[in-house]
Amino acid sequence: xxxxxxxxxxxxxxxxxxxxxxxxxxxxxxxxxxxxxxxxxxxxxxxxxxxxxxxxxxxxxxxxxxxxxxxxxxxxxxxxxxxxxxxxxxxxxxxxxxxxxxxxxxxxxxxxxxxxxxxxxxxxxxxxxxxxxxxxxxxxxxxxxxxxxxxxxxxxxxxxxxxxxxxxxxxxxxxxxxxxxxxxxxxxxxxxxxxxxxxxxxxxxxxxxxxxxxxxxxxxxxxxxxxxxxxxxxxxxxxxxxxxxxxxxxxxxxxxxxxxxxxxxxxxxxxxxxxxxxxxxxxxxxxxxxxxxxxxxxxxxxxxxxxxxxxxxxxxxxxxxxxxxxxxxxxxxxxxxxxxxxxxxxxxxxxxxxx
Ligand code: NAD
Ligand code: IPM
Ligand code: MN
Numbered sequence: 258x259x260x261x262x263x264x265x266x267x268x269x270x271x272x273x274x275x276x277x278x279x280x281x282x283x284x285x286x287x288x289x290x291x292x293x294x295x296x297x298x299x300x301x302x303x304x305x306x307x308x309x310x311x312x313x314x315x316x317x318x319x320x321x322x323x324x325x326x327x328x329x330x331x332x333x334x335x336x337x338x339x340x341x342x343x344x345x346x347x348x349x350x351x352x353x354x355x356x357x358x359x360x361x362x363x364x365x366x367x368x369x370x371x372x373x374x375x376x377x378x379x380x381x382x383x384x385x386x387x388x389x390x391x392x393x394x395x396x397x398x399x400x401x402x403x404x405x406x407x408x409x410x411x412x413x414x415x416x417x418x419x420x421x422x423x424x425x426x427x428x429x430x431x432x433x434x435x436x437x438x439x440x441x442x443x444x445x446x447x448x449x450x451x452x453x454x455x456x457x458x459x460x461x462x463x464x465x466x467x468x469x470x471x472x473x474x475x476x477x478x479x480x481x482x483x484x485x486x487x488x489x490x491x492x493x494x495x496x497x498x499x500x501x502x503x504x505x506x507x508x509x510x511x512x513x514x515x516x517x518x519x520x521x522x523x524x525x526x527x528x529x530x531x532x533x534x535x536x537x538x539x540x541x542x543x544x545x546x547x548x549x550x551x552x553x554x555x556x557x558x559x560x561x562x563x564x565x566x567x568x569x570x571x572x573x574x575x576x577x578x579x580x581x582x583x584x585x586x587x588x589x590x591x592x593x594x595x596x597x598x599x600x601x602x603x604x605x606x607x608x609x610x611x612x
């Protein structure tokens with residue numbers, strides 16, 4: 258019935274500044290496209306909550322948000338007060354794992370009119386997706402510390418790749434590539450140095466590729482792939498990567514388009530057994546929090562990814578078009594893009610462009 262229940266979790270730092278702009282744009286799109294939202298606000302998954310309760314989330318968090326159609330999330334982390342591994346493993350990483358959001362879909366696009374830090378690049382030269390594995394790989398809980406505090410101290414954290422886990426992210430990436438015009442997939446590897454898990458990843462890519470004859474594919478070791486992102490961003494269409502490699506590439510890609518402040522992410526459970534979560538790629542940015550100057554576009558574009566996931570594709574496309582209209586105007590850009598606008602000015606302009 259085109260009415261959606263959205264769990265809203267702003268988190269920490271600039272999460273609390275950009276989430277309201279995302280909601281403002283969702284309200285604007287709702288009026289025009291006839292979809293309706295019920296927003297339920299939650300204060301957990303934040304360091305404030307941790308300082309009050311001694312944990313990041315209530316014990317029944319899964320029941321509280323597991324029935325929603327989607328989760329609209331800001332950012333977590335306030336390292337001055339709570340160590341990052343405590344705040345992130347106690348919240349965001351739990352969402353991804355427990356809700357089996359095994360795809361982290363992160364579009365990278367140079368927007369019209371936005372100055373590109375790479376010389377000579379124009380819109381169209383940079384327009385690809387990073388498809389990041391989001392539930393296993395290097396982010397595993399297998400490991401530990403022995404003989405703590407002694408000279409014999411040992412720490413280890415194993416990379417875990419399962420056949421199911423690798424194949425399902427590759428399948429998603431190949432299917433995405435197949436739907437796109439260029440039909441090109443690039444796999445990030447490091448099989449020269451990481452000699453067990455990465456050759457396995459390569460093997461599964463090759464096996465999966467056999468089922469997608471229309472997709473042209475290649476692979477690069479992550480080190481030179483990072484270099485190619487800077488020197489040849491036009492080579493890429495769909496880039497599939499393990500959890501850690503995908504994390505790094507999805508900051509590098511947006512940086513090549515001017516700022517990580519515009520980058521969105523969909524943490525998606527394609528099986529739809531659990532809600533998917535939509536958030537900007539960036540973090541809570543303690544260095545600018547409270548100043549009202551954060552770029553709200555990453556959060557707003559994440560709202561568009563959420564609408565796509567909910568089947569509201571016209572509304573989603575309208576948000577992306579509104580973002581492009583606003584970013585093309587220098588006076589509406591935030592300081593990370595060299596502009597004078599504050600968070601609210603930029604967010605309002607995008608909402609107004611939708612009316
Ligand atoms: P960060 O993304 O928060 O900030 C990196 C730099 O980019 C900072 O200089 C910041 O000011 C700038 N920046 C980020 N987003 C911006 C925006 N929207 N507009 C303008 N400038 C922006 O990364 P960090 O400094 O490594 O991490 C800060 C905290 O956020 C840590 O606690 C970290 O663990 C956490 N973090 C959370 C998430 C998440 O919730 N998904 C993601 C990354 C980092
Ligand atoms: C991201 C973030 C997280 C990650 C951190 C905060 C745990 O960097 O969403 O990209 O590494 O996945
Ligand atoms: Mn990251």
